Amino acid sequence: MTGLSIVVPCFNEEACLDLLHRRLTAAARSAMGEDYEIVLVNDGSRDDSWPIMQRLAASDPHLVAIDLSRNHGHQLALTAGLDLCRGDRILIIDADLQDPPELLAPMLETMERRGADVVYGVRKSRAGETRFKRATAHAFYRLLSRATEIDIPLDAGDFRLMSRRALDVLLAMPEQARFIRGMVAWIGFRQIPFAYDREERAAGETKYPLSKMLRFAFDALTGFSSAPLKLASHFGLLLSAGSLLIIVYILYAWLSGQSVQGWTSTMLIVVILGAVQMFVLAMMGEYIGRLYSQAKQRPLYIVQSVAGGGPPRDGRLGQVAEATANRDKPGGSGTLPIR
C-alpha cells in the first residue's frame, strides 16, 4: 500500500504534462514525503502525451503511466487509473491544472480533521471557461439535482480526495455508463465539500467538445434518474384525464346532432387509442426502469460500521467497509476485503 495515489486521466495533454508532473510532485512530497504515487492514464492521445509519460516514468519511480488501447473517454480512463492505483487515499485530478494540486495538503487535513471518506472540490468560480460552458454547466447540475433521488453535489467535478474503502465500493459498481461524481455521491459515508477557485487551463484546449458534454450529461441523467422514462406515465395520466372530457364532448355533439357523419367514431378511436398507447408505454417504462437499475448491479446497501455482535458477519447483498478506526495508522490498510 502506498499512502497516496494521485490519478490523472490524460487525453492530448502533451503541453501540460511536464508542468503537471512538477506541481503534483511538489504537492505530494510536501504532504506525504516519499509515500505517494502518481498514476497517469493516457486515454488514446493522438499527440506526444505517451512518449512524454514514458520519459517521466523512466526518470521518476513515483510515477506510473498507463496507456489505454484507444480513447475510451474521461470517465473510463479515470476508472482504469482508479482500478490500478494502490494508495490508501486517492486524489483525482485533471491533467490541465485547472484544479490546483497545492490544495492536496488542506484537503488531506480536512479529511483527517472531519473523519471524512470523501473531500470533494466545489467550484466557487471557473476562470477561463466560456460563458456557454459556465451557463450549461450551471443549468445541468441544477436539472440533475432535481431529477435524481440522491444528492449529487452542485458544481462539483471529479477533483476529490477519497479513502480506500470509498474507492473499493466505487470499483465494485460494474456499470458501463459511468458518471463517477454521481457514483461517489451514491456511496454515502461522510463526504465534505471543499470550496476552491477553478483556474484556467495551463495549456491546450478543452477536451470536452459539445458532443462529449452532451453524452456525459445524458449518462448522468439516465444513470441516476428514471425521470425521463416516467414522462410517459405523466403524459398518459394527463391524456387519460383529458380524453375523458373529450369523450364526453364527442358524445354530446353526437347526441345533439351537431357532428358530421363519421366524426364521432373517428374521434373516439383517436382519443381512446392515444390514451391506451400512452398507458402501455408508461407500463413498459416502469419495467424498463426496473430492468435498468437491476442491470447496473450496484450493491443494495453499504455498511459503514458494525458495533457489537461478536465476529464480523458475512452479508452477501451489500458492501461491507470497516470503520475508519485504524485508517490513519501507519501501515494500517483500514479496509476489509469487499465481499
Ligand code: UDP
Ligand atoms: N480527458 C480524457 N479523455 C477524454 C477527454 C478528456 O482523459 O476523452 C481528460 C483530460 O485530459 C483532462 C480531463 O479529462 O485531464 C478533463 O478534461 P478537460 O479539462 O478538457 O475538460 P473541461 O475542464 O474543459 O471540462
Ligand code: MG
Ligand atoms: Mg479542464
